[in-house]
Amino acid sequence: MPALTPTDHHATITWVGxxxxxxxxxxxxxxxxxxDLGFGGLADAPYAGRTxxxxxxxxxxxxxxxxxxxxxxxxxxxxxxxxxxxxxMGLAALDPAWLGVNLVIQGLADFxxxxxxxxxxxxxxxTLVIDMQNRPCHQPGLTVDRHHTGHGKAFKAAAEGxxxxxxxxxxxxxxxxxxxxxxxxxxQRRWAP
Numbered sequence: 001m002p003a004l005t006p007t008d009h010h011a012t013i014t015w016v017g018x019x020x021x022x023x024x025x026x027x028x029x030x031x032x033x034x035x036d037l038g039f040g041g042l043a044d045a046p047y048a049g050r051t052x053x054x055x056x057x058x059x060x061x062x063x064x065x066x067x068x069x070x071x072x073x074x075x076x077x078x079x080x081x082x083x084x085x086x087x088x089m090g091l092a093a094l095d096p097a098w099l100g101v102n103l104v105i106q107g108l109a110d111f112x113x114x115x116x117x118x119x120x121x122x123x124x125x126x127t128l129v130i131d132m133q134n135r136p137c138h139q140p141g142l143t144v145d146r147h148h149t150g151h152g153k154a155f156k157a158a159a160e161g162x163x164x165x166x167x168x169x170x171x172x173x174x175x176x177x178x179x180x181x182x183x184x185x186x187x188q189r190r191w192a193p
Contacts, residue, residue, distance in 0.1 A: 002187060004119060009183040011111075011120065014079050015096050015104035016177060018045045026142040029097035034176040037126060037169045041073030042102065048073065057135065070168065071131040076103040076120070077164030078111035088158035089144070089151050098143040101164065103175065108183060112162050119170065119184040126173030128181075134163040 017031045041048045052070040054062040062068055077096065082104060086094040096104050108114065112133050121127045136159035145152030 004184040005187045007183045007185055009108055011078070011105035011107040011181045011183070013103055013175060013177050013179045013181065014106050016102065016175060017097055018042055018102060019047065019075075019100035025139055026146070027098065027100040027139045028143070029100045031097060034174050035102060036174050037074075038172045039169055041070070041169055045102075047075075071129075072166040073169060074102040074128060074167045075100060075134055075164060076105060076111075076128070076130075076167055077101050077134075078108060079104050079106040080109070081112055081162035081164065085155070085158045085162050089154040091144075091148055091151055094144065095147070098147065099140045105181060112164055114165065114183065115185050117186050120167070120181040121171075121184060122173065122175060122179050122181055124173055124179075125171055126175055127169075127171035128167040129170045131166045131168060133161075134166050136160055136163040 015031065016033070016035050017029050018035075019027060019029045035042055040050050047070070049070050051067050052072065054064055054066040054068050056064065058068070077099065082094055082096065086092065105111070105120075114130055116130060116132045118130045119127050120130065136156045138156055140159075141152035141155035143152070144155055
């Protein structure tokens with residue numbers, strides 16, 4: 001019996017990019033024509049690799065700096081949620097490069113809350129596993145402030161629950177703007193302790 005259920009929910013990729021460097025305290029990214037993904041994510045990107053050093057998000061499980069599996073290879077946001085965040089910040093739009101994201105997708109409602117372990121699969125087979133909701137931090141706000149002085153401090157609150165997800169590559173391949181992704185969700189009931 002399959003552990004994942006293909007849904008009738010699809011998204012279209014509207015932007016692809018990468019974080020060029022993570023220079024404290026801000027984030028720098030760039031748009032790309034395509035993402036060529038391997039099992040370690042996007043080669044030469046700051047979050048690439050099969051393993052990574054643990055960060056503040058998992059200190060309840062691992063001391064900071066411990067080598068762990070890298071389930072934060074990619075950052076994905078929805079165009080709809082990105083537009084809501086920008087509006088709440090008093091901006092017409094937010095450049096995804098300012099957030100260091102890899103994919104912007106359109107068409108999946110409430111995207112930041114899809115179940116962990118769901119898959120996004122392209123028609124060519126490239127498959128991403130959603131780890132969990134991405135938590136907003138202050139760093140993108142510092143980058144926003146470089147472009148819109150005084151607006152960056154609103155980023156963290158505006159992005160709460162709408163910052164997208166982190167993901168890792170289950171099946172390598174290329175992704176480009178216009179690719180259609182199908183959502184597959186775990187076939188299980190909700191946890192009810």
